[in-house]
Amino acid sequence: MLNLESVTVASGSFRLRDIDLAVADGECHAVLGPSGSGKTTLLNAVLGVLSPESGHIRLDGADITELPVERRGFGYVPQNLGLFPHLTVRDNLAYSVHARGLPRAQFQPLVDKLVEVTGIGALLDRWPATLSGGERQRVGLVRALASQPRLVLLDEPFTALNESLRRELWWLMRELQQQRGLTVLIVTHDLTEAYFLADRISVLLEGRVIQQGEKAQVYGRPAAPEVARFMGVETLQPGRIITVQDGLATVEVGGAQLLAIAPPGVTEHVLVSIRGEDVILQRGVGETSSARNRLPARVVSVQPGMPLLGVELDAGFPLLALVTRPACEELNLRPGDLVTAIIKAPAVHLIVQSS
Amino acid sequence: MLVTSLRQTTIAAALSVLALYGGLILSLGWFFDGWVLRDALLSERTLFSVRLSLLAATLAACLAMLLAIPAAYALSRYRFRGRELVDTVLELPIIVSPAALGAMLLIFFNNPMGEWMQNHVLRFVFAFAGIVLAQFVTILGIATRLLTTCFDEVPVELETVARTLGATPRHAFLTITLPLARRGLIAAFILSWAKALGEFGATIMVAGTMAMRTETLPIAIYMRLASADIKGTVALILVLVAIGLTALYISRRLLGRVAHA
Numbered sequence: 001m002l003n004l005e006s007v008t009v010a011s012g013s014f015r016l017r018d019i020d021l022a023v024a025d026g027e028c029h030a031v032l033g034p035s036g037s038g039k040t041t042l043l044n045a046v047l048g049v050l051s052p053e054s055g056h057i058r059l060d061g062a063d064i065t066e067l068p069v070e071r072r073g074f075g076y077v078p079q080n081l082g083l084f085p086h087l088t089v090r091d092n093l094a095y096s097v098h099a100r101g102l103p104r105a106q107f108q109p110l111v112d113k114l115v116e117v118t119g120i121g122a123l124l125d126r127w128p129a130t131l132s133g134g135e136r137q138r139v140g141l142v143r144a145l146a147s148q149p150r151l152v153l154l155d156e157p158f159t160a161l162n163e164s165l166r167r168e169l170w171w172l173m174r175e176l177q178q179q180r181g182l183t184v185l186i187v188t189h190d191l192t193e194a195y196f197l198a199d200r201i202s203v204l205l206e207g208r209v210i211q212q213g214e215k216a217q218v219y220g221r222p223a224a225p226e227v228a229r230f231m232g233v234e235t236l237q238p239g240r241i242i243t244v245q246d247g248l249a250t251v252e253v254g255g256a257q258l259l260a261i262a263p264p265g266v267t268e269h270v271l272v273s274i275r276g277e278d279v280i281l282q283r284g285v286g287e288t289s290s291a292r293n294r295l296p297a298r299v300v301s302v303q304p305g306m307p308l309l310g311v312e313l314d315a316g317f318p319l320l321a322l323v324t325r326p327a328c329e330e331l332n333l334r335p336g337d338l339v340t341a342i343i344k345a346p347a348v349h350l351i352v353q354s355s
Numbered sequence: 356m357l358v359t360s361l362r363q364t365t366i367a368a369a370l371s372v373l374a375l376y377g378g379l380i381l382s383l384g385w386f387f388d389g390w391v392l393r394d395a396l397l398s399e400r401t402l403f404s405v406r407l408s409l410l411a412a413t414l415a416a417c418l419a420m421l422l423a424i425p426a427a428y429a430l431s432r433y434r435f436r437g438r439e440l441v442d443t444v445l446e447l448p449i450i451v452s453p454a455a456l457g458a459m460l461l462i463f464f465n466n467p468m469g470e471w472m473q474n475h476v477l478r479f480v481f482a483f484a485g486i487v488l489a490q491f492v493t494i495l496g497i498a499t500r501l502l503t504t505c506f507d508e509v510p511v512e513l514e515t516v517a518r519t520l521g522a523t524p525r526h527a528f529l530t531i532t533l534p535l536a537r538r539g540l541i542a543a544f545i546l547s548w549a550k551a552l553g554e555f556g557a558t559i560m561v562a563g564t565m566a567m568r569t570e571t572l573p574i575a576i577y578m579r580l581a582s583a584d585i586k587g588t589v590a591l592i593l594v595l596v597a598i599g600l601t602a603l604y605i606s607r608r609l610l611g612r613v614a615h616a
Contacts, residue, residue, distance in 0.1 A: 049515055069518035082516035086534050096520035099530075147520055 001025055002046070002151055002185065007055035011041040016207045019045075019055070023151070023200075028177050028184040030194035030215075033204035034230060039187035042204065043155055046185065048072050059150065070099075075149030077157045081140035083128035089139050090124040096147040107146060114142045118172065134165045138172075145176065152177075154186040158193060170196045191231060195219060203227050221349050225271050228351060234276035234310070234320035239350070241268050248292075248345060254317030259292040260348035271351040276322030278347035281311060282340040283331055293343040295319070299333050315341050380596060387593075388586045395590035400566060401575065405594065408572040411483065412551035415490035419498045419547050424540070427502030428528065432511065445496040457489055457560025464561075481563045486571060489557035494547040501546065505539025506532065538610055545606040549599055572598075 004021040016038045023029040033039050044050040046057065048069040057065045064072055076082075084092050093111055097104050115121050118138040128136060137157060144152060158166045158173075174197055177184050187204075188194050194201050195215055202212040203222075211223040222228035228236050239253040241262075249262035253272050263270065280291070297315035308322040311333060319341060323331075333339070395401045429435065430442060448456055463469040464480050472479075479485040509532050517527035533540070555573040562569035564578055572595045579587040 047515065047519065068523075069515065070521050070523055072519075074519055076516055076519040078512045078516060080510075080512065082510070082512050084513060084517075084531060084535075095517065095522075095530075099517065099520050099522035099526055143520070149519075153519075 001058075001060055002183070003056075003058040004046070005056045005058065007045060007052045007057060009041060009045040009050050009052040009055075011038075011044065011050055014038060014041060014207065016041050016045070019209055021202055021209060021212070023183060023185050025183050026181045027199045028174075028182075028186065028197050030198035030201045031185065031187040031204050031209075032189070032191060032194045032201050032218075032230075033187075034189050037189075037204045038207045039189070039204055040155060041207075043153055043185075043187050046151075047074060047076060047153060073147075073150045075144030075147060075152040077140045077144045077152070077154050079156045079159070081136050081157060083131075083136060083139060083143075085128050087128075088124070089120065089126050089128065089131070092128065092139060093124075093143050093146055095143070100147075107148075110148065111142070111146045114145055117176070118142055133161050134169065137161065137169055141173070141176070145180070145182070150183070152182050152184045154184065156188050156190075157186075159188070159190065166193075167196075173197060191219075203230065205230060220275065222273060222351060225351055225353075228271070228273045233273045234322065235272070235274040235279075235318065237272045237317045238353075239270050239272040241270060241350075249350065251348070251350065254315075256295055256316030258295075258343070258348050259345045260350050261346055263350045263352050265352070267352050269353045271353055273349040273351055274319065274343060274347060276310065276320045277308070278343060279313075279319065279321035280342040281321050281323060281327075281331060281333070282342060284338075285340060289342070290344075291342045292345040293341075293348065295341045295343070297339055297341045299335050299337045299339060301335055302328065302333055313339070313341055383589045383592060386585045386589045388590070391586040392590040392593065395587060395594070400570070401591065401594070403567050404570050404572050404575040404591075405598070407483070407486070407570065408552055409598070411486045411490060411571060412548050412554075414487045415494060415551040416498075416544055416548035418487070418491050419495045419551075420502075420540075420544055423495060423498040423502050423543070423547075427499050428506050428532070430499070430503045431506035445500045448493050448496045453493055453554065453556030454560060456492060457557030460485075460489060460492060460557065460561050480561060481565060481569060483562075483569065485561040486558050486569055489561040490551035490554045493554050493557050494550050497550065498543055498547040501543040502536075502539065505536045505543060508539065509535045541606065541610055545602065549602060552599060552602075553595070 002021075002023040004019050007016070007019045009016045009019075019042060021029075021031075031039055031042060041050065045052055048064075048067060052065060055065075056063055059072070084095065087095065093115070094104070097107050115124070118141065120135065120138045120142060123131060123135055123139065128139070131139065140157065158169055161169065170193065176182065177197075184197075186194070186197060198215055200213060201215045201218045203210045203218060205226050211218055211227050218227070219231060222231055222233060225236065237253050239251040239258070242250045242252055242257070244250075244262045247262050249260050251258045251260055251270060251272060258272065260272070285296070295315040297313040297319060300312040300314050303310035303312060307324065309325060309328050311321040311323055311328070313319040313321060321341060331339070426441070430438065461480065464473055477484050479488055513531050513535070514524070514527045517531045518524065522530065553573055555577065558569075558571055559574055559577070564570060564574050566578075570578065572591060576588055576591045576595065579591060
């Protein structure tokens with residue numbers, strides 16, 4: 001269990017403030033944030049490269065804030081993987097055995113196993129410079145895991161790869177993590193990557209952790225407008241709560257009214273957040289269903305996209321629906337068409353505006 | 356059109372660098388005398404100068420590296436009080452004339468502290484140690500500067516990774532940084548050595564011009580010219596050029612091999 005307790009750490013003129021973070025044993029935790037949000041600074045503090053100005057870092061309760069890097073027992077795969085170019089793959093993998101002065105036999109079975117699982121057996125006598133991106137990736141991972149780290153730290157290690165290779169390595173990483181019960185802290189700017197690999201996500205914006213929680217929770221129910229914007233929520237509109245009844249709030253957004261799960265506490269001004277894939281489109285007025293929000297809307301434009309197309313609507317407020325290509329073709333959507341936009345009440349997420 | 360002319364202009368500039376130095380060497384031919392060269396090569400005094408120059412330059416370059424390697428590493432990796440000052444003072448030997456640098460050394464040895472060192476530690480003025488010291492002082496700054504750049508090029512990340520794999524900072528420096536910087540280390544050593552070999556101004560200030568005692572090759576060249584022995588001067592210049600170019604050639608071959616490893 002890794003805990004950061006109100007850690008403040010500076011790197012150059014940049015400062016990470018009051019970071020609280022908890023990574024449970026066997027969990028993969030992603031710190032998600034745009035470039036410049038302080039992800040690498042955070043990682044360097046956990047690694048021990050940067051010393052916090054205040055706050056504590058604990059591992060299983062023990063204070064490791066001032067412990068030197070080499071005594072933390074963390075595995076680290078940096079963004080460019082950090083393979084030692086003057087050592088062969090085999091010597092790269094054996095580096096920790098030499099550095100710690102341990103008997104090779106103690107680690108060899110684990111190394112052999114990891115080499116087999118990741119399929120890098122044929123690369124052992126090669127130089128890092130001769131490896132492909134995916135191969136380097138695997139070597140970097142195996143080297144970090146071979147020393148049986150208590151925590152694995154990954155700094156955007158998959159970003160330089162092409163799409164299909166990246167997915168392949170995501171699977172490998174997820175498998176390794178779950179089978180070996182690894183505790184992983186990954187920092188990334190890629191929402192898809194974070195969602196794929198992580199159990200829990202912390203959103204880091206401008207040096208602060210804005211939201212931390214189960215990934216579905218963070219994805220579907222952003223706690224702050226900036227989180228919603230960073231996570232690419234398609235519709236984000238100011239609204240006003242008119243009434244609250246039985247835990248359901250009626251919200252006025254532009255010229256329309258929506259039913260949503262009421263936020264805790266008494267509040268009037270909210271930000272309405274709706275994911276594009278939660279908006280269902282229907283030709284004409286349609287019949288009644290369990291979905292509480294049925295909004296007459298006019299198609300403004302159809303935006304090309306893969307694999308989903310964006311349908312820009314005017315439903316009394318700007319609303320974006322994401323639909324598949326076949327669905328769009330079947331509905332034959334053209335700008336100016338009248339449709340019904342259907343949104344279930346739980347899919348309308350209300351962000352309380354801090355006054 | 357613009358691209359072609361840029362290419363032509365710049366290549367012409369590069370070739371004119373060769374023409375300048377090559378022309379200077381070739382022009383020695385006007386006063387070249389094979390017998391004088393032969394005599395110079397066989398004379399006890401010239402051989403002494405060659406040996407003295409090689410020994411002093413090698414010692415000075417080794418000593419400079421010994422101090423410059425850790426100093427450059429600190430400048431490259433750490434932020435510390437006085438770092439800016441160290442960084443500024445590195446160019447001092449380049450800005451200040453070698454003669455001034457030598458004069459400063461001489462003045463130091465006339466201070467009480469310098470005199471004490473002369474009497475109790477090692478005699479520098481008009482002595483072999485003075486030659487090494489003068490060359491050492493001249494090249495230390497540039498050696499440190501070259502090595503700082505060379506350590507800058509080794510990513511800190513690699514040291515961090517090594518430390519997560521259990522290496523202490525010292526172990527990471529010895530097993531990762533130093534081997535990766537070896538090209539730069541060799542280049543810095545060769546350049547410092549070559550600069551020490553040709554050093555004149557500071558050496559003559561501290562060590563003087565005593566034949567068979569402190570007469571390095573550059574000083575020998577100066578002495579021959581001062582006594583209007585042009586042919587002798589040419590012969591000694593050719594010896595110096597031959598030693599320097601051979602060293603540079605060997606080092607390029609060495610560096611090339613390292614690059615392919």
